[in-house]
Amino acid sequence: MRSYIHILKITITAIAVICFFASCDDNLKEIQKMEIASNEPIGEIEKMLLKHTDSGKLKLTVQGKKMLDFSNDDFPYTEFPEGIKVEVYDYSNDKTEVTVITANSGIMYDDTKLVDLKGDVHIITSDGTTFTGEQLYWDQTSKWIFTNEPSETLIVDGENKESVGEATGTILDAREDLKKHFTRDPVDNFVTQKK
Numbered sequence: 001m002r003s004y005i006h007i008l009k010i011t012i013t014a015i016a017v018i019c020f021f022a023s024c025d026d027n028l029k030e031i032q033k034m035e036i037a038s039n040e041p042i043g044e045i046e047k048m049l050l051k052h053t054d055s056g057k058l059k060l061t062v063q064g065k066k067m068l069d070f071s072n073d074d075f076p077y078t079e080f081p082e083g084i085k086v087e088v089y090d091y092s093n094d095k096t097e098v099t100v101i102t103a104n105s106g107i108m109y110d111d112t113k114l115v116d117l118k119g120d121v122h123i124i125t126s127d128g129t130t131f132t133g134e135q136l137y138w139d140q141t142s143k144w145i146f147t148n149e150p151s152e153t154l155i156v157d158g159e160n161k162e163s164v165g166e167a168t169g170t171i172l173d174a175r176e177d178l179k180k181h182f183t184r185d186p187v188d189n190f191v192t193q194k195k
Contacts, residue, residue: 041079043069061087064106076110084117088176090126097126099177103136113140129178130154136172143176153178 048067052060064080071078084106090097104119115138123131123145133151138144152168174181 039070039073041068041070042072043067045069057091058089060089061085071110078108078110080106080108099123099125101138114138115140123178125178131172131174131178133172138176144174145176145178146173147171151183153181153183 045067046065048062048064050060050062051058052062063085065082066080068079068081070076082105084101084103086101088099088101090099101117101121101123103117103121106118107116109115117136117138119134121131121133121136123136131145131151131153133147133149135149136145136147136151139146148171150168150170151172152166153172153174154166169183171184172181173183
């Protein structure tokens with residue numbers, strides 16, 4: 001009788017161990033599925049407004065109807081699939097100057113500090129100079145903007161607020177304030193504007 005009880009105990013223990021390892025295997029499969037889904041955002045924000053200050057002064061605001069956080073990606077980024085509005089503030093000569101940037105969508109890459117704006121991109125500087133195009137890259141580190149898509153830039157004299165020129169082209173390479181830019185027009189003429 002004792003041997004039957006001993007065999008029964010061993011059998012129950014073996015079944016319990018098998019069930020334990022089987023459940024661990026299921027959990028491992030679930031974890032692997034989560035890793036495969038790393039192209040899903042780890043965070044989503046509706047009606048986002050971010051304000052960045054430095055020394056008590058507002059430097060930058062970023063707004064979007066929806067923000068998706070892909071910081072779990074190998075090349076982390078933040079996406080604004082339903083529109084983005086950026087306001088850059090500059091304080092000089094005892095006045096506040098604001099540059100407004102809008103686009104239908106935008107992606108901000110964390111590691112490179114590069115912003116990719118797409119669809120109906122507009123920039124309006126504090127002096128009234130405007131940029132219009134379908135795509136624009138903004139290198140935040142070097143404070144430089146560029147595109148290889150058709151664009152139009154209307155240059156305005158900051159003091160008189162009057163138009164002093166227009167540059168339409170297929171390539172734009174410019175400072176983020178558009179005060180110095182190089183534009184190549186459709187027939188490969190280069191237009192240089194320095195203010």
